[in-house]
Amino acid sequence: MTQSRLISVGIVGASGYGGMQLVKLLQEHPLVEIVYLGGKESAGKSYAEVYPHLGHKINLIIEPIDIDLIIARCEVVFLGLPNGYTCDIAPKLLSKGCKVFDLSADYRFKNLQVYSYWYNKKRNDIETANSAVYGLPELYRTDIQSTSLIGCPGCYPTASLLALSPLLKQGLILPETIIIDAKSGTSGGGRQAKMNLLLAEAEGSLGTYNVVRHRHTPEIEQICCDLTGHEVKIQFTPYLVPMVRGILSTVYASLRDPGLIRDDLLTIYNAFYRSSPFIKVLPKGVYPQTKWASGTNLCYLGLETDPRTGRVIVFSAIDNLIKGQAGQAIQCLNIMMGWDETLGLPQLCFYP
Amino acid sequence: MTQSRLISVGIVGASGYGGMQLVKLLQEHPLVEIVYLGGKESAGKSYAEVYPHLGHKINLIIEPIDIDLIIARCEVVFLGLPNGYTCDIAPKLLSKGCKVFDLSADYRFKNLQVYSYWYNKKRNDIETANSAVYGLPELYRTDIQSTSLIGCPGCYPTASLLALSPLLKQGLILPETIIIDAKSGTSGGGRQAKMNLLLAEAEGSLGTYNVVRHRHTPEIEQICCDLTGHEVKIQFTPYLVPMVRGILSTVYASLRDPGLIRDDLLTIYNAFYRSSPFIKVLPKGVYPQTKWASGTNLCYLGLETDPRTGRVIVFSAIDNLIKGQAGQAIQCLNIMMGWDETLGLPQLCFYP
Amino acid sequence: MTQSRLISVGIVGASGYGGMQLVKLLQEHPLVEIVYLGGKESAGKSYAEVYPHLGHKINLIIEPIDIDLIIARCEVVFLGLPNGYTCDIAPKLLSKGCKVFDLSADYRFKNLQVYSYWYNKKRNDIETANSAVYGLPELYRTDIQSTSLIGCPGCYPTASLLALSPLLKQGLILPETIIIDAKSGTSGGGRQAKMNLLLAEAEGSLGTYNVVRHRHTPEIEQICCDLTGHEVKIQFTPYLVPMVRGILSTVYASLRDPGLIRDDLLTIYNAFYRSSPFIKVLPKGVYPQTKWASGTNLCYLGLETDPRTGRVIVFSAIDNLIKGQAGQAIQCLNIMMGWDETLGLPQLCFYP
Amino acid sequence: MTQSRLISVGIVGASGYGGMQLVKLLQEHPLVEIVYLGGKESAGKSYAEVYPHLGHKINLIIEPIDIDLIIARCEVVFLGLPNGYTCDIAPKLLSKGCKVFDLSADYRFKNLQVYSYWYNKKRNDIETANSAVYGLPELYRTDIQSTSLIGCPGCYPTASLLALSPLLKQGLILPETIIIDAKSGTSGGGRQAKMNLLLAEAEGSLGTYNVVRHRHTPEIEQICCDLTGHEVKIQFTPYLVPMVRGILSTVYASLRDPGLIRDDLLTIYNAFYRSSPFIKVLPKGVYPQTKWASGTNLCYLGLETDPRTGRVIVFSAIDNLIKGQAGQAIQCLNIMMGWDETLGLPQLCFYP
The missing domain is CATH 3.30.360.10 (Dihydrodipicolinate Reductase; domain 2)
Known part of the structure; x- marks a missing residue:
C-alpha cells in the first residue's frame, strides 16, 4: 500500500443522500482525491450551498454532467444517476480507461430481458452488461479485483x-x-x-x-x-x-x-x-x-x-446509505485497486 | 338503549398505559361511570399526580387493590394486573356478580397446560377458565353476549x-x-x-x-x-x-x-x-x-x-392501546351489556 | 341549547392539516352538519382519496371553490385559503348572511397598513376589516358573540x-x-x-x-x-x-x-x-x-x-392544529351561536 | 508531531454516553492508547456486553475504579464520575503525575462557595480547584497548555x-x-x-x-x-x-x-x-x-x-456528547499535549 499519489475520483449525483455519503467518505479516504462533483439541477452551486454543514471541508463547485470532462479528469467515477441513464454513458467512459461504479440498477443484471421488464427500458449493451460485476464483495471479491465496471447492489x-x-x-x-x-x-x-x-x-x-x-x-x-x-x-x-x-x-x-x-x-x-x-x-x-x-x-x-x-x-x-450504498461502493473500489478492503470505511457506529 | 342509570365500573392498574386508555375512554362513555381506580405503587395518589394532563377531568384518587371494595362498588371491573394475578381473584369477583374484563393473559387460554408452560404458573381454576370468552368480538360476538368473564386478547x-x-x-x-x-x-x-x-x-x-x-x-x-x-x-x-x-x-x-x-x-x-x-x-x-x-x-x-x-x-x-387493548375491552363491554357495539369508541383517527 | 335543526357548514381548504382537523371535529360536533368541502387542487376527489383513514366517515366529494354555491348551501363557512385571498371574497359572503371564519391572516389586523407591509398586499376593505373580531375567545368572548366575521388567530x-x-x-x-x-x-x-x-x-x-x-x-x-x-x-x-x-x-x-x-x-x-x-x-x-x-x-x-x-x-x-387553529375556530363558532363554548371540543389528550 | 509512542489513557465511567463517546473517539485517535476502562455497576463486564456494536473494536474489560491501578497504568485519565466524587480523588492522581480531565462539575468553579451552594457538597481543596483550567479551548487555550487538571465544561x-x-x-x-x-x-x-x-x-x-x-x-x-x-x-x-x-x-x-x-x-x-x-x-x-x-x-x-x-x-x-462533552475533552488533551488541536476529532457531520 505504498502509493505515491492520490487517485482522482468524480461523483455524479453529488447532491442526493447517496452522493453526499460518497463525498463525505471519499473526502476522508487516504488514497483518493475528489476532483469532480457533477449534478443536474444543482449544477453551478457550491457544495456549501447544497449542504451547509459539509461545505467547510468540501470546497468544490457542482459542475454539469459532461462525459468528456469526466474522462479528462477522473480515473474513477461514481455514477448516482437515475435508472436507465448509466447504460447510455458507461461504455464510453470505460473505453477511455475510466473505472465506473454505477449506483443505479443498470449494471446489476446479466439478463437484460429481466432488466427491461422491471425497469421498462430497452437495452442492447449486452457485452458491457456481461463485463460488469455485481458489487457485493462478500460474494464476488475476486471478480471485483479484475473488472472496471461495478453494478453496485441495491440496499x-x-x-x-x-x-x-x-x-x-x-x-x-x-x-x-x-x-x-x-x-x-x-x-x-x-x-x-x-x-x-x-x-x-x-x-x-x-x-x-x-x-x-x-x-x-x-x-x-x-x-x-x-x-x-x-x-x-x-x-x-x-x-x-x-x-x-x-x-x-x-x-x-x-x-x-x-x-x-x-x-x-x-x-x-x-x-x-x-x-x-x-x-x-x-x-x-x-x-x-x-x-x-x-x-x-x-x-x-x-x-x-x-x-x-x-x-x-x-x-x-x-x-442503508453506507453498506447499502456509498460505503459498499468504496469497499469495491478498495478491492479493485488492491488496497486494504476497509480503507476509509467506518466501523464504529454513531451511537446513541 | 334507553337506560335510566349509569353502570358503575372500576379499573385496576389505572396508571399504566392500558389502564389510562380505559380511564380516558370510559370517562367519555355515555353509559358508564368510573367509581373506582385501583393501583399498587400509585395507591394514594390523585390521578392528576400520575397524569397531570388528565387530572382536570378525572377527579379520583387511586385506591389500594381491595377485592371487597371492588365488589361493593363496581358492577363491572377491568383488571390490568400482571399475568398470573387475575386468576387468583377473578372467581371471587364473579361469584359476587361482578363482570370481569381481564387484560392479562390469564383467561385467554382454554388449555391450562399450554398456559402453565408459557406463563410458568400452575393453575387449577379449570371451570372458570372454561367459562371465559376470548374477547375478540369479530370472532366471538355471540359468546361475549352471554358471559361474565372476558379474557381480553393480546395486542x-x-x-x-x-x-x-x-x-x-x-x-x-x-x-x-x-x-x-x-x-x-x-x-x-x-x-x-x-x-x-x-x-x-x-x-x-x-x-x-x-x-x-x-x-x-x-x-x-x-x-x-x-x-x-x-x-x-x-x-x-x-x-x-x-x-x-x-x-x-x-x-x-x-x-x-x-x-x-x-x-x-x-x-x-x-x-x-x-x-x-x-x-x-x-x-x-x-x-x-x-x-x-x-x-x-x-x-x-x-x-x-x-x-x-x-x-x-x-x-x-x-x-395497540385501543383495538389492541382498552378499546377492544370496551367493545366487549358494549356487546355484553346489549349496547351499540361502537358506543364511546373513536373511529376518526388522530392525524397527523 | 334546545335546537331542532343542525347548522349547515362549509369548509374551504379541506385537504390541508387545518382543514382536515375542522372536518374531523365538525363531523363529531352535535349541532352542525358539514354540507360542503371546497378545494383547489383536490377538487373532484372524494375525501377518502385524500385521507383514506377519514373517508369511511366523511362521505363527501371536494368541490371547486364557488362563492355562489357556498352562499346557497352554507350558513357558516370556514375559509382556509392562503393569505390575501379571503379579503377578496369575504365581503360578498357576509352580505348574503353567511358567517365567516377566516383561518388566514386577512382579518386579524385592524391596521391595514401593518397588514399590507407584512403580507405584501394592498387592501381597501377597511370597513369589513373593522367589523372583524380577533378570534381569541379568552380575550374577546363578548365581541365574538355579536359579529359575523372572525379573523382566527395564528398558532x-x-x-x-x-x-x-x-x-x-x-x-x-x-x-x-x-x-x-x-x-x-x-x-x-x-x-x-x-x-x-x-x-x-x-x-x-x-x-x-x-x-x-x-x-x-x-x-x-x-x-x-x-x-x-x-x-x-x-x-x-x-x-x-x-x-x-x-x-x-x-x-x-x-x-x-x-x-x-x-x-x-x-x-x-x-x-x-x-x-x-x-x-x-x-x-x-x-x-x-x-x-x-x-x-x-x-x-x-x-x-x-x-x-x-x-x-x-x-x-x-x-x-397547534386544534387550539392553535381548527379547535379555536370552532370555539368561536360555539360562542357566536350561543352554544356551550366547549361543545364538540376534546379535553382529554391523546397520550402517550 | 513526531512521536514515537502512544500515550496511555484511562476512562472512568465508560458505560455512560459520555464515556462511550470518549472510548469511541480515543480508540480512533492516532496518538493515544486506551489501557483502562473503569466502571462501578458495569465492572467485570466486557465492553461488548455493554455495547454490542462497539465490542468488536474495543476488546477490553471494564474494571473496578481503583486509584492505584489508574496511577500505575495511565498517563492521562478521563473521569466521568457523578458530581462530588472527582474532588475526592483528583489530588492523589495529580500528585502522582497523572493528567486529569474531569467531566463532572467539580473543577469548573473557582469559587467553591458557589459550587457548594449549587452542588450541595462541602469542599476544602481550594488549591487544586485553583490549579484547574476551565476546558473551553476557544477561551482558555493558553492556560490549557500548562495545566494538568481540566474541569470540562457542561454541555x-x-x-x-x-x-x-x-x-x-x-x-x-x-x-x-x-x-x-x-x-x-x-x-x-x-x-x-x-x-x-x-x-x-x-x-x-x-x-x-x-x-x-x-x-x-x-x-x-x-x-x-x-x-x-x-x-x-x-x-x-x-x-x-x-x-x-x-x-x-x-x-x-x-x-x-x-x-x-x-x-x-x-x-x-x-x-x-x-x-x-x-x-x-x-x-x-x-x-x-x-x-x-x-x-x-x-x-x-x-x-x-x-x-x-x-x-x-x-x-x-x-x-452535546462531542463538543458538549467527550470531543471537547479530547480537544483539551490535544492542546495540553502540544498536538494538533483537531487530532482525532470529526468535522464532517453524520447526515441525514
Whole structure:
C-alpha cells in the first residue's frame, strides 16, 4: 500500500443522500482525491450551498454532467444517476480507461430481458452488461479485483443476500420457501420532497409499499440463482419505518434438514464470513438493532432456528446509505485497486 | 338503549398505559361511570399526580387493590394486573356478580397446560377458565353476549387474527405455511423505565425480540385451532419500531388454490367483516399505515396475492392501546351489556 | 341549547392539516352538519382519496371553490385559503348572511397598513376589516358573540398571547422587555412537500427560521397594544422541533415590581382565566409538556419568577392544529351561536 | 508531531454516553492508547456486553475504579464520575503525575462557595480547584497548555458561552439583559432508565425543567464574569427536545449601541474565532440546525440583530456528547499535549 499519489475520483449525483455519503467518505479516504462533483439541477452551486454543514471541508463547485470532462479528469467515477441513464454513458467512459461504479440498477443484471421488464427500458449493451460485476464483495471479491465496471447492489438486496448466502451456498434451505420482510428508514426514499416522506406524515407510522412488485425482487433472485445454480422465486416485502437510516431485513426459510440447530448455523455463518471484515455474526440469543450499524459499513447478522416449525430466521442490519450504498461502493473500489478492503470505511457506529 | 342509570365500573392498574386508555375512554362513555381506580405503587395518589394532563377531568384518587371494595362498588371491573394475578381473584369477583374484563393473559387460554408452560404458573381454576370468552368480538360476538368473564386478547394476536381469520375459516390457506411478522410501537412495552425503551436508545433503531418464543404465539395458535378444527403451528416474530403507538402485522401464507386472486379475497374479506363496524377492508392496491388507526378502535386490512409464489400477504394495522387493548375491552363491554357495539369508541383517527 | 335543526357548514381548504382537523371535529360536533368541502387542487376527489383513514366517515366529494354555491348551501363557512385571498371574497359572503371564519391572516389586523407591509398586499376593505373580531375567545368572548366575521388567530400568537395577557392587562411587566421564544412541531408547516420538512431532514434536528421577521410578530404586537393601550414592540423567535404537533411558547419579561413572586402570579392567572374552560393554569413547580395538550383544545400555562433577575417566565403549550387553529375556530363558532363554548371540543389528550 | 509512542489513557465511567463517546473517539485517535476502562455497576463486564456494536473494536474489560491501578497504568485519565466524587480523588492522581480531565462539575468553579451552594457538597481543596483550567479551548487555550487538571465544561455552558463570548469580551451588550433559552436532545439525560426519557413519553413532546434553578446557570455566570471583569446574572432556561443528540442555545441580549448591525457582528465573530478550527460562523441569513453538528466537534454560530428592539440574537448548535462533552475533552488533551488541536476529532457531520 505504498502509493505515491492520490487517485482522482468524480461523483455524479453529488447532491442526493447517496452522493453526499460518497463525498463525505471519499473526502476522508487516504488514497483518493475528489476532483469532480457533477449534478443536474444543482449544477453551478457550491457544495456549501447544497449542504451547509459539509461545505467547510468540501470546497468544490457542482459542475454539469459532461462525459468528456469526466474522462479528462477522473480515473474513477461514481455514477448516482437515475435508472436507465448509466447504460447510455458507461461504455464510453470505460473505453477511455475510466473505472465506473454505477449506483443505479443498470449494471446489476446479466439478463437484460429481466432488466427491461422491471425497469421498462430497452437495452442492447449486452457485452458491457456481461463485463460488469455485481458489487457485493462478500460474494464476488475476486471478480471485483479484475473488472472496471461495478453494478453496485441495491440496499435491500445487500442486507437480504448477506443474510441468505450461507444458507443457499450450502444448500441448507428450500429456496421456494424464502420470504424476505425488509424494513427501511426513510432516507432510502432519497432527498426528494415527497409528501409521504414528510415528518408530519411518516413520524409515528409504519407501512408497506410496492407489495409483490418491488424491483429489488428480481435483483435478489438473480444472485440466489447464481448461488444455487437454478431459478429461485422469492417473496419480498418492503416497509418504510419512521427513522432516518437503517435497514433490517428478516429472512424466513424452511430448513432442508429440520434437525439443524442455531448453533450449527452460527458456526457455518462464522466460517462463511471469516474473511469478510464488515460482517459481524452475533452470538446466540443476540439480534441486531439497525442503530448498531448506523454510520458504519458493517452488516450485523443474527439468527434463530425454530424446531417447532423447521424454519430458520435470519436478521440482517445495515446502514442503508453506507453498506447499502456509498460505503459498499468504496469497499469495491478498495478491492479493485488492491488496497486494504476497509480503507476509509467506518466501523464504529454513531451511537446513541 | 334507553337506560335510566349509569353502570358503575372500576379499573385496576389505572396508571399504566392500558389502564389510562380505559380511564380516558370510559370517562367519555355515555353509559358508564368510573367509581373506582385501583393501583399498587400509585395507591394514594390523585390521578392528576400520575397524569397531570388528565387530572382536570378525572377527579379520583387511586385506591389500594381491595377485592371487597371492588365488589361493593363496581358492577363491572377491568383488571390490568400482571399475568398470573387475575386468576387468583377473578372467581371471587364473579361469584359476587361482578363482570370481569381481564387484560392479562390469564383467561385467554382454554388449555391450562399450554398456559402453565408459557406463563410458568400452575393453575387449577379449570371451570372458570372454561367459562371465559376470548374477547375478540369479530370472532366471538355471540359468546361475549352471554358471559361474565372476558379474557381480553393480546395486542399482536388481535391484529394477526383479524388478518388471518377469513382465510382460516374458509380453508383457503395451508396453515403450516403461516408466518406472522409483527411490528409494534414502544408503548407496547408499558409505562416502565426500561433502558431499551429510552428515546436515546430506541429512536432511529429497529430490532426484534423474543424470537421463536414470544408468548403471543400459543395464543394465536389456539384461536387458529378453534377456527380450523385442528392444531396449527405458526411462525411469529415481533419487533419494536421507533414510534409510540400502533401495530402492523404482516401475515404470509400459501394459498391452497394458487388461482385465487386478490379481488376474490377482498370480496371474501368484505363479506366476512360485513357486520363488524371496526374492520375496514381497504380497496385493492391500498395498504394500511399504522397511523391511520391511531386513536381509534379500528383495524385496517389490506391484502395482496402473488401469482409468482402462490402466496397471500395480509397487512393489519391497529392502535395497540385501543383495538389492541382498552378499546377492544370496551367493545366487549358494549356487546355484553346489549349496547351499540361502537358506543364511546373513536373511529376518526388522530392525524397527523 | 334546545335546537331542532343542525347548522349547515362549509369548509374551504379541506385537504390541508387545518382543514382536515375542522372536518374531523365538525363531523363529531352535535349541532352542525358539514354540507360542503371546497378545494383547489383536490377538487373532484372524494375525501377518502385524500385521507383514506377519514373517508369511511366523511362521505363527501371536494368541490371547486364557488362563492355562489357556498352562499346557497352554507350558513357558516370556514375559509382556509392562503393569505390575501379571503379579503377578496369575504365581503360578498357576509352580505348574503353567511358567517365567516377566516383561518388566514386577512382579518386579524385592524391596521391595514401593518397588514399590507407584512403580507405584501394592498387592501381597501377597511370597513369589513373593522367589523372583524380577533378570534381569541379568552380575550374577546363578548365581541365574538355579536359579529359575523372572525379573523382566527395564528398558532404562535394564540399560545403567546394566552401566556402574556394577564401580565399585560394588569400592567405587571415592562412591555419593552418581552421576549417570546416559540417552538412548533412540523405540522405547522402545512401538508406541503417541502424538503426541510422531510423526516430524513427534520428528525433529530432543531433550528430557527424567519428570525426577527416572522409575520406573527405584528399580530402579537397588535393585541398587546390593545391590552395595554399603547404601542408594544416584542422580540419573537420561532423554531421547528422534530415532532408532528404542538407549540411551546416561552415568554420572558421583566416585572415592574420585582417583589412579585410566583404564587402571586399564579393567583392572578387563575383569576384571569376563571371563566375560560380551556385554560389550565398548572400548580407551582409544574411546567407544561406539549404532549399534554395533544389532540385537545386546551392551553396549559406554567410560570416561574426569578428573584435573581426580576423576570417572570411563562410557558404555554397548545396543540397547534386544534387550539392553535381548527379547535379555536370552532370555539368561536360555539360562542357566536350561543352554544356551550366547549361543545364538540376534546379535553382529554391523546397520550402517550 | 513526531512521536514515537502512544500515550496511555484511562476512562472512568465508560458505560455512560459520555464515556462511550470518549472510548469511541480515543480508540480512533492516532496518538493515544486506551489501557483502562473503569466502571462501578458495569465492572467485570466486557465492553461488548455493554455495547454490542462497539465490542468488536474495543476488546477490553471494564474494571473496578481503583486509584492505584489508574496511577500505575495511565498517563492521562478521563473521569466521568457523578458530581462530588472527582474532588475526592483528583489530588492523589495529580500528585502522582497523572493528567486529569474531569467531566463532572467539580473543577469548573473557582469559587467553591458557589459550587457548594449549587452542588450541595462541602469542599476544602481550594488549591487544586485553583490549579484547574476551565476546558473551553476557544477561551482558555493558553492556560490549557500548562495545566494538568481540566474541569470540562457542561454541555449547555459550552454552547452558550461560545455564542456569548465575542459580545461580552468586546463589551457590546448589557450583561443584565442576557437571556439564554437552550434546547437539548434527551441523551443529555444520560444512559439511565428514567420514565420521562422513555420514547413513549418523550416522543412528540417538548418541555422545560429546572426553571430558574439549573446548575449550569452559575457555571455560565462565572465565565461571563471572567470575561467582563464584573459579576453577571443571566437568565437560563433548559428544555428536553424529542431527539437524541444536539443542543441549540439561543442567546438574547440588548446591544449597548443599537446602531450595530448584523454584518458588523459577523465580522467581529469571524475575527474572534479566526484561530478556532471548530467554530463555524455562518454567513448572514443562515442559522444553525442541530443536525449540522451531529457527530462532530464543531460549534455552528448564526446571529441576527433586530433594529426594532435593539437586541442581538445568537444561535449556537453543538453535538452535546462531542463538543458538549467527550470531543471537547479530547480537544483539551490535544492542546495540553502540544498536538494538533483537531487530532482525532470529526468535522464532517453524520447526515441525514
